[in-house]
Amino acid sequence: MARYIMQRIFYLxxxxxxxxxxxxxLMKLLPGTPLTAEDKLSEEQREIIxxxxxxxxxxxxxxxxxxxxLVQGDLGISFQFDNRGVTQxxxxxxxxxxxxxxxxxxxxxxxxxxxxxxAAINHTGFLDYGSTFVAVMGKSIPSFVFxxxxxxxxxxxxxxxxxxxxxGFEYSILPSIALMIFPxxxxxxxxxTEMLEVLGSDYITTARAKGVNELGVVFKHGLRNAxxxxxxxxxxxxxxxxxxxxxxxxxxxxxxLGEQFVSSVMTNDFPVIMGTTLLFAFLFxxxxxIIDLLYGVIDPRIRLAGGDK
Amino acid sequence: xxxxLEVKNLKVSFDTHNGEVQxxxxxxFNLKKGETLAIVGESGSGKSVTTKALMRLLxxxxxxxxxxxxxxxxxxxxxxxxxxxQKLRGKDISMIFQDPMxxxxxxxxxxxxxxxxxxxxxxxSRGQAKKRAIELLHLVQIPNPELRVNQxxxxxxxxxxxxxxxxxxxxxxPKVLIAxxxxxxxxxxxxxxxxDLMKDIQKEMDTSIIFITHDLGVVANVADRVAVMYAGKIxxxxxxxxxxxxxxxxxxxxLLGSMPTLDSEEAELFAIPGTPPDLLNPPEGxxxxxxxQFALEIDFKEEPPMFQVSETHFAAxxxxxxxxxxxxxxxxVKKRMRGIASTASGPKGDEQ
Ligand SMILES: Nc1ncnc2c1ncn2[C@@H]1O[C@H](COP(=O)(O)OP(=O)(O)OP(=O)(O)O)[C@@H](O)[C@H]1O
Ligand SMILES: [Mg+2]
Numbered sequence: 001m002a003r004y005i006m007q008r009i010f011y012l013x014x015x016x017x018x019x020x021x022x023x024x025x026l027m028k029l030l031p032g033t034p035l036t037a038e039d040k041l042s043e044e045q046r047e048i049i050x051x052x053x054x055x056x057x058x059x060x061x062x063x064x065x066x067x068x069x070l071v072q073g074d075l076g077i078s079f080q081f082d083n084r085g086v087t088q089x090x091x092x093x094x095x096x097x098x099x100x101x102x103x104x105x106x107x108x109x110x111x112x113x114x115x116x117x118x119a120a121i122n123h124t125g126f127l128d129y130g131s132t133f134v135a136v137m138g139k140s141i142p143s144f145v146f147x148x149x150x151x152x153x154x155x156x157x158x159x160x161x162x163x164x165x166x167x168g169f170e171y172s173i174l175p176s177i178a179l180m181i182f183p184x185x186x187x188x189x190x191x192x193t194e195m196l197e198v199l200g201s202d203y204i205t206t207a208r209a210k211g212v213n214e215l216g217v218v219f220k221h222g223l224r225n226a227x228x229x230x231x232x233x234x235x236x237x238x239x240x241x242x243x244x245x246x247x248x249x250x251x252x253x254x255x256x257l258g259e260q261f262v263s264s265v266m267t268n269d270f271p272v273i274m275g276t277t278l279l280f281a282f283l284f285x286x287x288x289x290i291i292d293l294l295y296g297v298i299d300p301r302i303r304l305a306g307g308d309k
Numbered sequence: 310x311x312x313x314l315e316v317k318n319l320k321v322s323f324d325t326h327n328g329e330v331q332x333x334x335x336x337x338f339n340l341k342k343g344e345t346l347a348i349v350g351e352s353g354s355g356k357s358v359t360t361k362a363l364m365r366l367l368x369x370x371x372x373x374x375x376x377x378x379x380x381x382x383x384x385x386x387x388x389x390x391x392x393x394x395q396k397l398r399g400k401d402i403s404m405i406f407q408d409p410m411x412x413x414x415x416x417x418x419x420x421x422x423x424x425x426x427x428x429x430x431x432x433x434s435r436g437q438a439k440k441r442a443i444e445l446l447h448l449v450q451i452p453n454p455e456l457r458v459n460q461x462x463x464x465x466x467x468x469x470x471x472x473x474x475x476x477x478x479x480x481x482x483p484k485v486l487i488a489x490x491x492x493x494x495x496x497x498x499x500x501x502x503x504x505d506l507m508k509d510i511q512k513e514m515d516t517s518i519i520f521i522t523h524d525l526g527v528v529a530n531v532a533d534r535v536a537v538m539y540a541g542k543i544x545x546x547x548x549x550x551x552x553x554x555x556x557x558x559x560x561x562x563x564l565l566g567s568m569p570t571l572d573s574e575e576a577e578l579f580a581i582p583g584t585p586p587d588l589l590n591p592p593e594g595x596x597x598x599x600x601x602q603f604a605l606e607i608d609f610k611e612e613p614p615m616f617q618v619s620e621t622h623f624a625a626x627x628x629x630x631x632x633x634x635x636x637x638x639x640x641x642v643k644k645r646m647r648g649i650a651s652t653a654s655g656p657k658g659d660e661q
Pocket of ligand 2: 356357358489
């Protein structure tokens with residue numbers, strides 16, 4: 001098991017290296033420099049700044065320097081905010097994003113599971129059609145539409161919750177709801193399908209034939225088997241949330257990574273763009289790794305296979 | 310002997326998109342204490358549905374008991390509430406299923422799956438139940454039960470899993486055990502072991518068994534009586550000797566004739582022509598008439614009643630009517646009957 005984890009971490013580092021490389025050269029392909037928008041600068045001033053940030057060096061040299069700093073955990077210095085390290089900027093920004101992401105993922109998935117479960121138990125009944133409707137809406141309507149609706153009705157019309165900005169828990173509620181619709185809908189569809197399949201399987205009949213009551217059949221025998229495959233979609237869901245935050249943070253003016261990323265793209269702030277990309281990539285591969293390990297913990301069939309090797 | 314189970318005019322239907330499928334169309338039989346009743350018949354004849362109905366485990370909501378009584382020790386199971394059925398299932402009536410690879414919960418330890426009904430029905434503590442689970446695994450001849458009790462189903466072979474399923478079914482010493490093709494999915498040597506195990510356990514516990522199988526050799530080996538089902542009805546029922554040596558229904562002749570025996574020299578088997586009737590619109594008269602080379606005119610018009618052949622032997626064919634012509638089973642069938650008798654005599658002889 002330890003060997004397996006080491007191996008996975010090794011692959012993880014290779015993945016990050018590749019992403020760093022690709023994002024570096026993609027940056028170089030972008031038109032313009034960080035100074036494109038600054039038309040008040042004289043030719044000389046430009047030269048000084050480009051020199052200072054090493055942007056006049058040949059690209060291979062820039063690349064090697066970049067990697068060298070990266071290995072030491074230094075993501076470089078932002079062009080936009082003078083003299084502030086990218087690492088520091090990202091650290092300041094990660095809090096709100098993480099809070100939104102975790103709230104949306106955890107609550108959305110749990111509500112989705114419950115909804116899917118109700119649908120499966122009430123197969124072809126009212127609850128089933130109701131939850132199917134919710135799930136289809138949630139999957140097909142983009143989150144920014146929900147964001148707008150929430151802002152207008154809950155924020156403006158009812159005045160229950162703040163429309164935007166970031167100043168305490170209540171500010172996180174609307175953006176979290178807008179973000180959680182997608183994982184909720186996905187988890188609901190998935191749980192319903194899996195649960196229906198599990199409830200039709202032979203071992204459920206065995207459980208009934210033992211005299212297990214319906215509650216026991218659904219929760220003790222059904223749910224665990226239905227949820228094991230759900231673990232596999234949590235990773236992709238978490239990733240979709242990361243991209244979701246790009247839009248949602250912008251709409252709700254949340255000072256998170258997503259909003260930072262968008263504004264950095266606008267100003268060609270290469271170090272911040274690359275730093276954010278790397279951070280997203282890092283979170284992504286770590287989540288996938290955790291999910292894989294978790295899968296082994298909850299599925300005894302995989303646990304054994306892992307233990308033997 | 311006292312009747313454990315009396316099934317009277319049981320009718321089971323399924324509501325489907327195309328209409329009502331009449332899967333079981335008036336089945337009558339009884340099961341005595343300690344006896345084994347085999348149910349045989351072609352695929353789709355309603356064997357599984359009949360036994361699922363006995364446990365009230367028909368798929369809801371489209372499968373339902375339309376009519377009839379199922380008397381278990383005099384109590385009509387058709388009229389029991391779900392709660393009462395839950396108390397009965399696994400305690401008084403248990404079931405063993407066909408496919409041991411899918412009938413155990415893959416994410417639950419084998420021990421917990423056995424303990425579940427002990428805790429529920431016999432109010433045992435977890436500790437007591439675990440001890441009993443180990444004893445049960447020992448009873449079904451699983452080596453190292455102390456170790457095995459903590460393992461998951463995927464750590465067992467198919468034959469071992471079927472032993473676990475049997476242990477689960479036997480946990481609370483049920484009065485009636487229903488085995489729906491318990492050995493079909495297993496290879497031949499394992500089949501024989503499982504059958505021997507079931508016979509031993511039955512002797513020990515005096516359980517009544519309903520045994521569904523396609524294998525007439527197995528019937529001869531394990532059963533006291535046989536019911537032959539066709540298109541949702543029992544067309545012939547009697548002791549193994551009655552049905553194997555003196556079959557009266559042409560469908561039974563067909564079944565016996567289509568069964569390979571160890572010492573049958575000729576390769577050619579007698580096959581029943583045609584296909585079973587559509588249970589959406591069961592035909593008028595005898596459901597077997599269109600495939601029956603011995604059909605009489607009346608077979609196409611009116612359903613035959615159960616005629617009594619002997620004290621233990623009944624068959625539903627107009628051939629038994631006093632005005633019917635005297636028709637003997639085909640010669641090839643007679644020959645097979647002798648063949649089956651000789652395959653059966655081996656294991657049976659052992660028991661004496
Ligand atoms: N869930 C269901 N919905 C609709 N029809 C069903 C359902 N289950 C069984 N039937 C019908 O009931 C009839 C009897 O099926 P059953 O499973 O009892 O056959 P069987 O005698 O056990 O066959 P086999 O030997 O293949 O197991 C079949 O015609 C089948 O089409
Ligand atoms: Mg069957």
